[in-house]
Amino acid sequence: MKNTRNTTAKSAILELIKNSEVALSHAEIQKLNQELCDRVTIYRILDRLVTEDVIHKIATPDGTIKYAACHHNHDNHEHTHNHVHFSCEKCHSVTCLDSVEPSYTIPKNYLVKEVNFTLSGLCPDCI
Amino acid sequence: MKNTRNTTAKSAILELIKNSEVALSHAEIQKLNQELCDRVTIYRILDRLVTEDVIHKIATPDGTIKYAACHHNHDNHEHTHNHVHFSCEKCHSVTCLDSVEPSYTIPKNYLVKEVNFTLSGLCPDCI
DNA sequence: TTTTTAAATGCAACATCGTTGCGTTTTATT
DNA sequence: AATAAAACGCAACGATGTTGCATTTAAAAA
Numbered sequence: 001m002k003n004t005r006n007t008t009a010k011s012a013i014l015e016l017i018k019n020s021e022v023a024l025s026h027a028e029i030q031k032l033n034q035e036l037c038d039r040v041t042i043y044r045i046l047d048r049l050v051t052e053d054v055i056h057k058i059a060t061p062d063g064t065i066k067y068a069a070c071h072h073n074h075d076n077h078e079h080t081h082n083h084v085h086f087s088c089e090k091c092h093s094v095t096c097l098d099s100v101e102p103s104y105t106i107p108k109n110y111l112v113k114e115v116n117f118t119l120s121g122l123c124p125d126c127i
Numbered sequence: 128m129k130n131t132r133n134t135t136a137k138s139a140i141l142e143l144i145k146n147s148e149v150a151l152s153h154a155e156i157q158k159l160n161q162e163l164c165d166r167v168t169i170y171r172i173l174d175r176l177v178t179e180d181v182i183h184k185i186a187t188p189d190g191t192i193k194y195a196a197c198h199h200n201h202d203n204h205e206h207t208h209n210h211v212h213f214s215c216e217k218c219h220s221v222t223c224l225d226s227v228e229p230s231y232t233i234p235k236n237y238l239v240k241e242v243n244f245t246l247s248g249l250c251p252d253c254i
Numbered sequence: 255t256t257t258t259t260a261a262a263t264g265c266a267a268c269a270t271c272g273t274t275g276c277g278t279t280t281t282a283t284t
Numbered sequence: 285a286a287t288a289a290a291a292c293g294c295a296a297c298g299a300t301g302t303t304g305c306a307t308t309t310a311a312a313a314a
Contacts, residue, residue, distance in 0.1 A: 003311095009262085038265075040265080043300095059186050059188050063186045086234065086239075101232075104230070105227055109251035109254070115245075119231075124237060127236070130289080153271080165292070166271095168292060268303080268304105271300070271301095
């Protein structure tokens with residue numbers, strides 16, 4: 001694995017994502033981060049954090065990419081991003097619903113590696 | 128409901144989508160359509176077809192928007208886009224898996240209106 | 255601590271994607 | 285055939301994401 005470094009910008013962005021109740025987009029991080037670092041650097045830091053498996057990407061129903069912190073299971077050293085997300089159509093917040101576990105039949109002839117299950121509608125704050 | 132008209136470009140694009148095994152992106156439609164109409168017109172036609180409920184939007188795990196024809200249930204006049212999609216990480220094809228029906232528990236305090244369930248991995252052609 | 259080297263950054267430039275305004279063309283109704 | 289509004293092409297624009305390169309900085313080595 002390639003060597004990566006901890007920089008102030010990287011730490012700040014990771015804190016933002018970790019402290020956020022909802023998943024954040026590049027644009028939202030940029031606004032929250034104003035003068036800390038360049039637009040391009042945010043893209044590169046997000047990519048690095050995804051590669052390092054510290055955060056994960058979520059595509060909302062309208063195609064916006066958002067980022068959320070990963071909840072690792074430290075007991076058995078395995079973790080999955082295959083949990084359910086909720087996307088609010090009013091405030092556009094994206095939340096990880098760790099408690100909801102979908103079940104489905106695996107389609108024949110397909111090799112399923114990842115599951116992206118996003119419910120949309122109104123979140124508790126917008127109902 | 129607003130009055131809409133059938134034009135050659137609209138019919139051609141709808142045929143493309145209907146005849147395609149996989150969901151198509153704006154860029155793919157543009158390539159297949161070369162000289163038929165303008166880039167902007169494709170955007171407007173796709174919006175119209177979605178509003179008319181003839182096609183539906185799908186966001187792939189990487190945030191690309193694709194379009195597929197709707198399979199109406201003519202018997203009871205209801206239809207849903209809440210079916211499973213498969214996104215191939217190799218050839219980037221997106222397919223509707225009408226036979227797979229997921230089940231899940233509805234999260235408390237949330238109002239679920241739509242379900243977006245996308246499996247990803249390798250499609251039969253890429254295994 | 256100082257040196258070193260490769261990762262990380264800023265900046266400029268660019269490509270892609272999607273939208274808007276407006277004058278012109280086309281559909282389909284009168 | 286005349287008419288009104290939908291649809292179109294084109295130009296321009298804004299947002300989003302990428303790349304190259306010179307400079308800065310983190311962290312390992314001396």
